Amino acid sequence: MGRQLKLNLFIYPGGHHEAAWRHPKSHTDRLLDIRFYQELAQRAEAAKLDAVFYADGPALVSNVQFATRFRIEPFTWLSAIAVATERIGLIGTASTTYLEPYNAARLFASLDHFSNGRAGWNIVTTGAERAAQNFGLDEHPPYAERYDRADDFVRVVGNRRGCPGLRCVR
Numbered sequence: 001m002g003r004q005l006k007l008n009l010f011i012y013p014g015g016h017h018e019a020a021w022r023h024p025k026s027h028t029d030r031l032l033d034i035r036f037y038q039e040l041a042q043r044a045e046a047a048k049l050d051a052v053f054y055a056d057g058p059a060l061v062s063n064v065q066f067a068t069r070f071r072i073e074p075f076t077w078l079s080a081i082a083v084a085t086e087r088i089g090l091i092g093t094a095s096t097t098y099l100e101p102y103n104a105a106r107l108f109a110s111l112d113h114f115s116n117g118r119a120g121w122n123i124v125t126t127g128a129e130r131a132a133q134n135f136g137l138d139e140h141p142p143y144a145e146r147y148d149r150a151d152d153f154v155r156v157v158g159n160r161r162g163c164p165g166l167r168c169v170r
């Protein structure tokens with residue numbers, strides 16, 4: 001069999017277009033209704049997509065006044081999707097800068113176990129500088145430092161093999 005393209009449904013609560021929430025057919029009233037996302041994931045699964053993808057950053061962006069920018073906590077969200085679906089992959093973002101490897105390993109292992117091996121990790125070092133303030137730091141660690149830590153972090157979570165027993169989407 002040749003190479004296959006993997007298709008993910010990348011769900012942003014407010015939509016990917018800046019003004020998506022203003023469209024008459026948008027569902028802004030359901031953005032905090034977990035059943036809304038379960039239904040979207042079920043439709044993606046029925047359409048034979050490979051995964052749902054949930055991006056995250058542990059901070060609000062600066063321009064919150066223009067559109068919905070909140071972030072639902074990804075593991076809470078992915079757990080709800082896991083129980084509403086059977087086969088679709090469950091990819092979530094976890095930051096190597098603002099988590100400890102133990103936290104990440106535990107979260108992904110739990111999700112992976114009860115979803116029968118469907119968890120996937122979007123590994124990021126976090127771009128949003130203001131995340132630092134949410135963790136009691138004076139400033140966001142510089143690029144090189146974040147990526148050095150990320151190398152170690154991924155090795156630790158992945159039993160030193162460089163990649164965990166999860167589906168890595170780097």
Ligand SMILES: Cc1cc2nc3c(=O)[nH]c(=O)nc-3n(C[C@H](O)[C@H](O)[C@H](O)COP(=O)(O)O)c2cc1C
Nearest residue numbers: 054055056057093094122123124125126127128143
């Ligand atoms: C498909 C895709 C998904 C991404 N998801 C996230 C995310 O959920 N959270 C995040 O902080 N950054 C995310 N990023 C951004 C990158 O991880 C990275 O932080 C960004 O490219 C900035 O690069 P830097 O690492 O040089 O600062 C994503 C990038 C891509 C291409």
